Amino acid sequence: MTHPIPKDDHPAAVEPHYGSTVRGRQRFSRPEIGAEFDSVLLGGNGAKLFGLRRMGKSTEAVACAERLRTQGLTVVEIDTQGLVSEADLLMRLFASLPAKGWGDRVLQAIGGDGNIAAVAREALRQQNREGLGDVNAYFNTIAVAIERALAAGPAAADNAAQGRILLFVDELPWLCRRILEGDEAKGRQRIDQLFAALRRWRDSGMGMLLIGSIGLVGLGREYRLDMNHLNDLTTLSVPPLGTADEAAAFVNALAAGGQTRGWSPVHTQAVLDESAAYYPAMLQKAFQVLTIGGAAAALERIADLFADKVRPELDKTFFEQFDRRIKLYRAIGEPLAKTIPLICEVVLAAAAPISRDEIRRHIGADLPPSLDEPTAENPPLDEADLGDALEMLREDGFIDVRVARDGSQLWRAASPLVRAWRIRRRGGR
Template sequence: MRPMDKLKPHYGYGVSGDRFWPRPALVKQILIGLERSESLCLFGPRRTGKSSLLRECARLLREDADFTVIEINGEGMDAVASLFNQIVASLPNNNFTGFKARIDQLKMPERMYELIDIWRGKGRAGGEDAKLVTRHWASVAQAITQSIPDMESRPVLFIDELTYLCENLYDNTGRSEEVTRLLAMLREWRGEGMGMVIASSIGIRQYLRKIGVSRNHLTGCNPIHVGPLDPANARMMLAALARQEGLDWWDESIAQAVMDQSTDLLPACLQFAFKYVVAARDDARDDIEGPPFNALTIDAIFKDRIRPNFEHEFFRQFDERFGEYETVEQDAAREMFRCIVRSTRSSRSRSYDDLYDAVEGALGQEKTDAVDLSDLIRALEDDGFLIDRREQDQIAFASRLVEAWWLTRDHRRKRRRD
């Protein structure tokens, strides 16, 4: 997958194809995992590229006749009927036949069988139909489960914003049992061979604990860390954006200044910075008396325009996520963050034992024993605070954005009080 010569600017939504900046290592990791029948999860803050990765991998997998791709966006779903609708509608005829044969053996109201036809594109369901599907949820789910091993093309389910789906389902029914049923169903499908890639920008482990649902239903989903671009790739991306816009004034010095000033080299960071730098250049061109626009002005653009807006969006996410943890967990997490900061600048990571000793030294053994540090680290990883480099036995900040959030947190809180 070669870097693109031109890239259309965008920010704030998932893209694929010629609008997706190539992430070959991540795409390869996901596709190989699916070929090996693994289930994968991508969690972390908004604007890190998870949705675009899902879309791009789904697009590439559709080119392989051995797979049936099903894409779900949980953000707009509030009933399991919508989920079944998307799945049944996406099955090609050779996969649908076995499912239909099993459904026909069940004793369900005639309207349920009419709904199956509607899901295949012959009409539209209404609110009462959603309630009907809810009553026969188990039967439909079981028919899908039993059909998976016999499907000619292996089904792969891409679920974006799974936590939103769980949240909407819980809010719509008021029953945590419905969320348990949903997650248990997905786990059963994975067990029967359905490939699955799950993404969410809301910490799912913390949410499930909040509503009293076991997090064991996520067992078997291997995490994929969506990190920043390397400097060479980031520079090529900025150049592709500039070529797309026909910017003859863009040069290597401006690109380097943007990279130096960016808190991190995530594609969204670069897209956001590029948009504001271009706007500032247009303003400077109209201002005859203004200073010349070059790399020396980038610092002011970041200080006045980019950093206050972009970091506010990300730091607010981190503040909100951190606030969802229990007090003793926040205390333990703070000590882990401090321990990582005390490590050398080059590594910015610590072993699990180092973190445990730091927490115990600050909080005492009783408070430390009240927290399952392994579980807490996994939750902090899902929420985009930490990354567990298991092969190195090292735990680090998940990104430079998190480190910047942590290092400036006290200053920002003091500024808000003032």
């Protein structure tokens, strides 16, 4: 079977690359996703984008930032991996602001605030990490000064996109977890203050995209955080390539971009047939294994190469992420620690999308005896608990939802990948 390449939407050639964020000639454009990202970030306070690693989140975020910059917006991208505090985040923000314009306005707002100690102001101005403790001590006051600068900025004055600033924060949940684990006494208060500051900045005109390979609902539940500060953000996602034709267009583009000798439409179809899901990173990995030395593998070897090299790598890269998330749910406490895996199994085992009421009935029948008899240690499962559980599983890439006009919910597997994970972990059943 041959698959046409929709030339108006996708590049005919993509340079093969597996392992990190791709851009430029290495990127396979996905116009529908790009249009959704741009619309959400230009038309509201911002969005949150959570899900497994290597699913294309950072690639789509980088592409979005590049598009928005061409429209005259200032986009600041901060990767919080390696950061340890909210002061670190402020340092990165100041280092990334353009010296003229936003950088000047924010520095003037902070420099003119007598409530901020001179040592903290100087640490920010000079990017002196030895002053992180001083910056942390004045975080709230500094955040308010930034809020004033935003409120007086061009976006607020003109109500126009031109001149607006957007902040993209990658791996924010991991920074939050480091703060919470490193400061048992005040960590929760510090995160609540951080979330509140980010919300005030958004309300003052700063667009925002919060990205993470783990969700924030579970973290909020575990540490009893105030998640209301995030309820203005739209949920975005990066699904697998939507059709076999689109996936084939991507694989064909890799073959063209890599100038792969001997690649044929039959090779492309074999890759699709052997793949658990059409995520670009997975197809990239398969293509990498099947094209050693710049030449296509023999067709009769493809099934064995998938079994011996592609699937073991995908198990390590993707399926183990699901395993770790299930393990993390144990720290949340009851009644969710035991019921979240049950909810996940109910949805994934269903032959068709399943309603919230049906989920409750199923887990009611399957609850362990300790949860059938609520105690202080095993409290009952109420609607708020069920909602949190479903949203955690949604943020972590297990399930997804459609909501009808009357508000009824239908839950389903988030992708073929999670169904493949369930089958693999159940020994093929």
